[in-house]
Amino acid sequence: MMIKKKIQIKEDIFSSNDQQAEAIRLLLDQHKLFSINIMASPGAGKTSLIEHTIGLLRNELHILVIDGDIATSIDAERAKAAGAASIQINTGGGCHLDAFMVDKALSDVNLAQFDLLIVENVGNLVCPASFQLGTHKNILVASIPEGDDKPYKYPGMYQGVDGLVINKIDLMPYVPFRMDYFLAGIELLNPGIEKFMVSCSTREGIKEWSEWLVNQVRSKRSLPRTTG
């Protein structure tokens, strides 16, 4: 009985999160605001990727960043210093963002002034995969030093995303990493997924990734305005 009760509550949490995520998606669509949710292990390079993306696109797009962290506002400060508006969410120990946190963060924002919303999730390759945030694309940042077996070991995350940024490719000569094996795992779980090879240190590939983002923003802008 106790177990049944726990499962019931878990289902309630997921379904009410999904409803909130739907409401956020509708709101973003009304403002023709393209949005991504960036997920990764701790230290894969989410914040660095966001910094470089802002650096390249700050004159072209108005960017809002929501940074999710357990503690500190280091990431939001980095996004702000790079030239975007930023909001920090501290989860106070929580291992992922949920749609309610994002909704609260957006409540005082004039969405009409932005073209692109980037949500940076808590560094975690497990829990964030279960919580939709209402963003248009879920993006995973993998990094070379994490190892080539990660798709096989964290299938839920690799399966559930729409785009994959493979970061720290400049470290390929210094670590054992079989790219074939890694890509075979991805192909198995998420065939045809959009992939970007980048290095936030050398800036290789950042331009291609940023161009893809700009194209997504433009496609969203060209759509007819949704009525809620």
Next chain:
Amino acid sequence: MMIKKKIQIKEDIFSSNDQQAEAIRLLLDQHKLFSINIMASPGAGKTSLIEHTIGLLRNELHILVIDGDIATSIDAERAKAAGAASIQINTGGGCHLDAFMVDKALSDVNLAQFDLLIVENVGNLVCPASFQLGTHKNILVASIPEGDDKPYKYPGMYQGVDGLVINKIDLMPYVPFRMDYFLAGIELLNPGIEKFMVSCSTREGIKEWSEWLVNQVRSKRSLPRTTG
């Protein structure tokens, strides 16, 4: 009311986990079996560290490894190939091990034949910190490419461990990592914690770490047998 109910259930889960962890600790003490719980981000090098530790100590100690993963038995197979007995726990999506999973894994094991139990947790820098497994020491593996801000951003994990292995120090020349800033964060959260600088690639520091482990095993052996 709903929120209160959820909090109550959360407390129940933690407290019943702690009771189970206590029972495991008692069982391990009865067998004078020293045990560690190794936690880290995905790809920090837990499995490689365990492999090298087994490689150095396999003639000296009888080692049992319990490997926690969301999917696959890659890690348990690596531990077995290195020369230890190993048991795989697949959490089926779960983001951490708990004491009940460890208890179940140990249920068919003749503990008297082992000197050292190594539990490898799910790769996650958040959730495993909240679940004691009954092991004698909680060990965190950090790695250089993860970045020097991790103690500040994941304080719960850094605060709650008894030992810290800093892995991939061979990558120091290739990534931006301020060791002073990293160590200052650790000193703030966990002053005087036992630290080991290692590289699983060059094997630097593995001997010192392994010697510390052997000393822990010997101290445990020299204690009088606990009566349950």
